[in-house]
Amino acid sequence: MGESRRRCDAMTAEVSWICRTCANQYPASAEPPGKCRICAEERQYVPETGQEWTSLEELAAEGHRTSWTELEPGLFELAVTPSLGIGHRGLLVHTPRGGVLWDPPGFLDEAAVEFVRANGGLLGVAQSHPHLCGVQGEWSDRFRRSDGRGAPLWIPRRDAEWVLRSWDAVDWWDDRLEVAPGVTLIRTGGHFAGSAVLHLAAAAEGRGALLVSDTMMVLPGSRRVSFMRSYPMLLPMPARHLARLLASLDGVQYDRIYGGWTDRLVRSGARGVVRDSAELYRCWLTGSATDPDQDG
Ligand SMILES: [Zn+2]
Ligand SMILES: [Zn+2]
Incomplete structure (x- = not known):
């Protein structure tokens, strides 16, 4: 020895x-x-x-820590400081059946786990797309059920090739999945084939909200969103993919959008913001918009 x-x-x-x-x-x-x-x-x-x-x-030894902030009743932000990886936030939606965790960051500590435990436990983990899965497997493992199965990871079948671990806990879904009453995953495609939003029917004082991350990007100023195949590599989303994304949200009632990063928020009027932003994007993408200084 x-x-x-x-x-x-x-x-x-x-x-x-x-x-x-x-x-x-x-x-x-x-x-x-x-x-x-x-x-x-x-x-x-x-x-x-x-x-x-x-x-x-190693991240804990470097001083990374988690913190929770209530954004509105029943919706909490999970932040990691110092920032890590892509720097996104996680969001936790309280439901009577337990918390729905959206896009967990790449770090957790006991304080983060304890907060969820003290607030009804973890119903499952949802993801917007494969870039922002962080330590979702750790969350699943730490909330194992009595039968030994990890807390469900809801992953769209269309993004199966990007799953990094073959967890027993994956629940595959296709176009829509209501994970708790009024809490619904909607596959929009676009950034990834399985890119999704999470619709919260009761959020925004009952007017509804979307959690979006990279599915659409909430921009500075809070009155625009944009749509890209890649944000860091600046690859545009083709018009046909944007059309499909918008069609997937037809009839969905929402007035607010929570982006994937702290303070990225469209507080109200979000359906109009998406409509106008998509039209502006399409005009520049297709070249139908003009710049008098260059096109005159
Ligand atoms: Zn992404
Ligand atoms: Zn990587």
């Missing part, structure tokens, strides 16, 4: 590696994956300095 054995154990210990760039967590392995599948694809990027990996333990 002694030092050499302990060193050996440490060397072979399995770690659930987290990509430093996107903060998605991979299955446990002794060595980190060769590359991050998410970042190596054209919608993300690998830094010029190369692929880097970390772990929950």
Whole structure:
């Protein structure tokens, strides 16, 4: 035993590696994956300095911490400071059956878990798209049911190829899934084939709200959204994909939009904001908009 054995154990210990760039967590392995599948694809990027990996333990040692903020009754923001990966926030929706966690960041600590435990537990974890899954598997593992199954991870079947861990806990869905009364996943496509929004019928004083992340980007000033195939790599969303996205929201009642980052909010009038933003985007995409200084 002694030092050499302990060193050996440490060397072979399995770690659930987290990509430093996107903060998605991979299955446990002794060595980190060769590359991050998410970042190596054209919608993300690998830094010029190369692929880097970390772990929950290392992030905690570096001083990362979680905090919760109530955004409106029954809706809470989960933030990580210092910022990590893409820097998005998680959102937790209270329901009588437990919390619905949307797009968890790439770090959690006991304080974050305890907050959920003290507020009705975790009904399941939903994702907008594969870039922002963070440590969703950790959340599922920490809220295992009495039958041993992890808390459900609701993942659209259309994005199955991007699932990083083959969890027993995945509940596949197709175009719509009401995960709790008035809390409904809607697949819009666009950024990814399985890109989704979460519709909260009772939010915004009963007028309804959408959680959107990259499915549509809430822009500074809070009166515009935009639509992209890739935000960091600046690839536009084709008009036919935008048309399908808008059609998937036909008849959905909402007045507010919560973006994927702190303070990204369209407080009211959101349906009109989406309509006008989509029209402006389409005009520039197709070239029907004109700039008198260049087109005159
Ligand atoms: Zn990555
Ligand atoms: Zn994205």
